[in-house]
Amino acid sequence: MSFDNAYESLLGHEDAHWAFGTGFSEALSGVNREFPPGVDREALAAYCLMLGDDALIFSQRLSEWCSRAPELEEDIALANIALDLLGQARMLLTRAGEVLDRDEDQLAYLRDEREFRNVHLAEIDCGPGPGGDFGTTIARLLVFSSWRLALFSRLRGSADPVLAAIAEKGLKELAYHRDHAAQWTVRLGDGTDESHRRMQAGLARVWPFVDELFATHPVETRLAGVAVDPASLRSEVDGVLEAVLNAAGLTRPADTRAARVAGMAGRDGVHTEAMGYLLAEMQHLHRSLPGAVW
């Protein structure tokens, strides 16, 4: 490394130590990647995209908070949670890519909106943009992590060894995220009148997107034994949310359901208006400078 030219050290010397984790080598290089016998590979790829896109898109949303959270500790917390989810996304997209013959970067950066399979809850603006505030983001994190934790808890028993291993790995991370969101929900709900009001408003903002989390998709039906039927998670997740809301002195919003387009939603590639803006920001560098690497 030379200090004569500040840029020289960034030009891919093999032993460059200036930043970790920017090499992005294969995410699943030594994992047993055999496909279970008789599995519908096309459905498996679609399922990995669903779970991978949930994590990738929510990770992008959470990272928007870095430097804008109410306190430094929360900048770090939300960025760390985003990083855990990005790691889960990398592994899931890599698994999908083994069937689709595309790598994780191609899947993240070169798909168009209609090809993304994430639920709407992951993509909507819950702040720091105009769509919400910190309370709204905590409400989304509480719902998302409670749901995904219940899902991963069952996915540990998947017939696909890669999905089972990713679930086992991600489980403790998600438990930590859920605890973080639950403790904030109690602090804000049981805090001042203003924090209570905003936490309650945050729940109202995200609640119409809860129903989609538990809707069984045909891909999940085709993957019996491999995928988890989200409808089976509802009572467990409801129980967790009820316990948190009760402790926080908050009211569970009435069950309303965000509109679908011809019965379709995020799992079918039909997204909300927020998604295009999110993808433009997430993908623009890679599309403007094809093949760009850090």
Add this chain to the structure above:
Amino acid sequence: MTTALEIASAVRDPELPVLTLADLGVLREVSEQDGRVVVTITPTYSGCPAIDEMGADLRRSLISAGFAEVEVRLSLSPAWTTDWISDEGRTKLAEAGIAPPSRVGPVAVGPVPLNLVPPSRQVACPQCGSLNTSEISRFGSTACKALRRCNACSEPFEHVKEI
């Protein structure tokens, strides 16, 4: 001659350099045959940004020790927990001013219990040994650490949080 296992075991963690990868419990297997070495490591967290660096460091150390062909593999299962940190690793952490994690034990099957209040843990201050410490931040400078403060000697310190 030094074995591949000895060399791989001595490679340090890029973010907690007081620990070797073996102390941290992420080095899972080293096999050696006819000059070809296969090393298996596991990430601490799914998004651990240091994992590529660990692989590069292992490759570099083994190649400079004379092994012509080195392959680094990733394993996800059994998942890493802080219980994989060795006793020696825990001692080294404490000596470096980082409070080591307490032992968690195996995970119960079934729904994961919800913690509405932070679990009260007896975390000793690595400076003065007092157990009168409190959490400042649940997340820290790396994915595996939280930030605490000692109420006796007032020093802030990092804590490898239990997972």
